Amino acid sequence: MVIIGSGAGGAPMALELGRAGFKVVLLEKGAWYKQEDFVHDEILNSRRNFFMPLPWDEPHLWRAGADKPYSRTNEAWTANCVGGGTVHMSGYFYRLKPVDFRLKSELGAVPGANLADWPITYAELAPYYDKAEEELGVSGNATPHPFLEPRTKNYPVPPLASHPVAEEIEKACKQLGWHAVRTARAILSTSYRGRSPCVYCTLCGSYGCEHGAKSSTAASLIPAALATGKVELRPRSMAKEIAVDAKGNAKSVVYVDQDGVEQEQPAKVVVVSATAVESARLLLNSKSSRFPNGLANDNALVGKNLVFSSFGQSKATFSVAKRGKELPWLTATAPFVDRGMQDFYLMPDDKFGFRKGGTLGFMWAHPNPIFAAVGIAKKGERGIFGKALKDKLREYRDSRILEFEIYGEFLSNPDTYVGVDPNVKDKYGLPVAAITIKRHPLDFKMTQFLVERGEEVLSLLKPDKVDRVGTAGETTILQGGTCRFGNDPATSVLDKDCRAHAVKNLYVVDGSFMPTSGGVPITLTIAANSFRVADRLVQRLKKGA
Amino acid sequence: MTRDDPATAPTESSSPDEDELSRRVFVHRMAFVGGGVVLLGSACKDEKPKTPPAPPPPQALASSHKTFTNDEWATLSAAVDRVLPKDEDPGALEAGVPEYIDRMLQTPQMEQMRKNFVPGVAALERRAQKMFKTSFWKATAAQQDELLTIFKNSPENTGEARWYEMLVVLTLEGFLGDPSYGGNQGEVGWKLVGFTLVGRNVKGDPKAPYDGSKRLEELRCGGKRGC
Numbered sequence: 001m002v003i004i005g006s007g008a009g010g011a012p013m014a015l016e017l018g019r020a021g022f023k024v025v026l027l028e029k030g031a032w033y034k035q036e037d038f039v040h041d042e043i044l045n046s047r048r049n050f051f052m053p054l055p056w057d058e059p060h061l062w063r064a065g066a067d068k069p070y071s072r073t074n075e076a077w078t079a080n081c082v083g084g085g086t087v088h089m090s091g092y093f094y095r096l097k098p099v100d101f102r103l104k105s106e107l108g109a110v111p112g113a114n115l116a117d118w119p120i121t122y123a124e125l126a127p128y129y130d131k132a133e134e135e136l137g138v139s140g141n142a143t144p145h146p147f148l149e150p151r152t153k154n155y156p157v158p159p160l161a162s163h164p165v166a167e168e169i170e171k172a173c174k175q176l177g178w179h180a181v182r183t184a185r186a187i188l189s190t191s192y193r194g195r196s197p198c199v200y201c202t203l204c205g206s207y208g209c210e211h212g213a214k215s216s217t218a219a220s221l222i223p224a225a226l227a228t229g230k231v232e233l234r235p236r237s238m239a240k241e242i243a244v245d246a247k248g249n250a251k252s253v254v255y256v257d258q259d260g261v262e263q264e265q266p267a268k269v270v271v272v273s274a275t276a277v278e279s280a281r282l283l284l285n286s287k288s289s290r291f292p293n294g295l296a297n298d299n300a301l302v303g304k305n306l307v308f309s310s311f312g313q314s315k316a317t318f319s320v321a322k323r324g325k326e327l328p329w330l331t332a333t334a335p336f337v338d339r340g341m342q343d344f345y346l347m348p349d350d351k352f353g354f355r356k357g358g359t360l361g362f363m364w365a366h367p368n369p370i371f372a373a374v375g376i377a378k379k380g381e382r383g384i385f386g387k388a389l390k391d392k393l394r395e396y397r398d399s400r401i402l403e404f405e406i407y408g409e410f411l412s413n414p415d416t417y418v419g420v421d422p423n424v425k426d427k428y429g430l431p432v433a434a435i436t437i438k439r440h441p442l443d444f445k446m447t448q449f450l451v452e453r454g455e456e457v458l459s460l461l462k463p464d465k466v467d468r469v470g471t472a473g474e475t476t477i478l479q480g481g482t483c484r485f486g487n488d489p490a491t492s493v494l495d496k497d498c499r500a501h502a503v504k505n506l507y508v509v510d511g512s513f514m515p516t517s518g519g520v521p522i523t524l525t526i527a528a529n530s531f532r533v534a535d536r537l538v539q540r541l542k543k544g545a
Numbered sequence: 546m547t548r549d550d551p552a553t554a555p556t557e558s559s560s561p562d563e564d565e566l567s568r569r570v571f572v573h574r575m576a577f578v579g580g581g582v583v584l585l586g587s588a589c590k591d592e593k594p595k596t597p598p599a600p601p602p603p604q605a606l607a608s609s610h611k612t613f614t615n616d617e618w619a620t621l622s623a624a625v626d627r628v629l630p631k632d633e634d635p636g637a638l639e640a641g642v643p644e645y646i647d648r649m650l651q652t653p654q655m656e657q658m659r660k661n662f663v664p665g666v667a668a669l670e671r672r673a674q675k676m677f678k679t680s681f682w683k684a685t686a687a688q689q690d691e692l693l694t695i696f697k698n699s700p701e702n703t704g705e706a707r708w709y710e711m712l713v714v715l716t717l718e719g720f721l722g723d724p725s726y727g728g729n730q731g732e733v734g735w736k737l738v739g740f741t742l743v744g745r746n747v748k749g750d751p752k753a754p755y756d757g758s759k760r761l762e763e764l765r766c767g768g769k770r771g772c
């Protein structure tokens with residue numbers, strides 16, 4: 001078995017196949033960082049190629065509509081390292097809700113969108129949500145609320161300590177007739193399976209955890225997979241192509257090893273999990289006489305129906321000097337707010353112009369100082385420098401910023417997709433992923449509505465000001481859709497077991513399988529689905545099919 | 546993490562402009578929380594930006610810099626001093642921002658950035674000569690601000706606007722980054738913004754001797770260059 005990618009999708013497969021006694025080679029294009037490699041250095045972590053490749057080495061192409069020119073970007077990359085995006089994630093581990101599995105049935109036809117129901121139900125995935133939460137280590141406390149998805153057990157690890165503002169948010173939501181609910185986190189609050197708990201260092205999202213308390217696959221599933229003795233991890237190994245035999249079955253993975261030497265690893269089964277963008281690119285770059293348009297791409301659907309997560313955000317600023325006495329919680333230093341609101345996940349009717357919404361997550365602004373200062377300095381006509389910039393930086397020093405972000409439905413549509421550009425190659429000489437994005441207008445209507453509701457909550461906390469960051473964004477680290485799963489080979493790339501309709505020994509287990517984006521961060525769902533797929537694959541292999 | 550206005554995703558300008566620098570330089574958002582902006586470089590590695598002839602270097606300003614000529618060093622120092630001037634708190638020069646930029650642009654990862662940024666310093670000087678009949682570093686603070694504002698307010702995707710953006714981002718990196726990169730000396734930048742999360746003697750602190758650029762190279766590449 002060869003697995004390509006060691007993040008939320010690849011690692012569960014490696015673990016389960018290893019446990020079942022199958023020999024696995026796990027190819028990871030990035031480096032294998034150890035806990036001691038994670039240091040609190042913003043430049044190293046966030047501003048160079050520690051996690052993300054540089055755009056002159058390995059660009060993505062990006063254009064806002066097919067009539068626009070492409071520009072080079074590092075957008076839509078996720079961390080290139082063992083553990084993938086789970087290493088630097090914030091780890092907001094929400095489950096999808098039953099409606100996410102049958103959105104087309106629920107909403108009917110939405111003009112301009114390409115909705116599809118999933119070929120599985122929430123109930124079929126639920127046991128694997130339990131399993132993923134246990135294997136990775138998720139902290140939380142599932143208390144009943146009107147929007148809680150069905151679950152049979154509580155989280156395996158108790159919740160993290162919350163900042164006292166969480167209570168203020170709960171009160172404000174209650175006053176508005178809404179519900180602030182605790183956000184489960186892939187961060188350990190207590191020791192768990194030999195791993196250390198969080199020390200609340202505050203430099204969390206965008207950093208790897210030096211304590212191993214963040215439940216990245218590198219800290220949880222990968223060590224367990226390696227401990228089976230059946231899994232061999234090959235870091236800094238970039239898959240170039242999946243080769244096929246005369247019958248069109250996958251026979252090997254061609255990759256560039258850590259010394260820059262091309263290798264070919266034979267495989268009985270190939271599992272792809274390189275992110276929705278990069279997995280589509282790998283399939284499209286794997287051309288053969290059987291698959292002249294790319295592997296498993298008979299119906300030209302590989303790369304289509306790309307979805308991200310709809311993003312919106314506002315920030316509330318509180319002056320500590322002016323308000324510290326009146327608002328005693330303002331000076332508390334606990335990093336995590338961990339409250340979310342899902343009252344607008346699914347609207348009962350069309351009154352506000354949309355039905356499917358998403359989640360609002362509340363948090364303190366990220367403490368990275370360069371990140372903050374670049375945002376303050378801005379550019380163009382709104383840009384400031386000199387004394388004006390220093391005054392604003394001092395104002396930032398004397399304030400605290402509470403914010404929310406939206407994880408909203410992103411409607412798939414015919415104008416949002418990823419292909420490859422044969423004319424632009426990366427440092428390996430491979431055609432790069434070329435992304436075309438055109439947002440469905442309902443996404444913006446929905447995001448604006450959610451942002452306005454979030455601002456109502458923030459306003460009740462009596463901040464000095466509330467600034468809207470935007471209502472028309474997308475979170476590109478959350479990506480899916482490019483190899484839809486479904487029962488009909490004419491309208492999907494994968495079957496319900498995430499096996500390619502056209503290639504019987506090829507599986508894709510990152511977010512690519514998801515026909516709809518869901519209204520939460522999807523990392524937990526990717527891991528849960530991968531455990532589900534692994535179960536099916538192991539059963540199939542044991543039957544010898 | 547996000548883009549709040551996909552319609553303004555940076556594109557490559559096609560209108561020729563005498564004073565345009567490297568037109569493919571742009572600044573883009575990093576794709577995850579806390580990442581903010583990463584500076585991106587040219588679309589094609591072989592692009593050779595036009596380097597104008599350097600005016601004679603001012604004598605008194607020699608330093609151990611490697612990326613910039615003495616003249617460019619003087620221009621750069623004056624520019625970062627206007628971005629973050631000293632007032633009741635230290636500014637860019639006290640923090641060592643020019644040293645940071647000089648060292649950072651020597652690292653292999655930033656080679657493309659160096660090719661894009663350095664000619665812009667000369668372009669700023671050229672424009673100062675044209676407008677004020679004197680070197681940028683000799684011009685008055687008001688004149689320097691006037692010229693930087695012209696660059697700042699230039700239409701998006703022009704060389705001037707992009708160079709201004711690079712200048713500000715590199716200045717803020719040097720002011721607020723880990724002191725081991727050569728800037729933020731005495732942690733004056735962190736003090737200005739109240740950042741206290743490094744240096745608490747916690748496990749994640751960079752431990753001396755620490756060199757972020759070197760460490761990045763080692764970790765990413767196992768010591769191999771050009772990986």
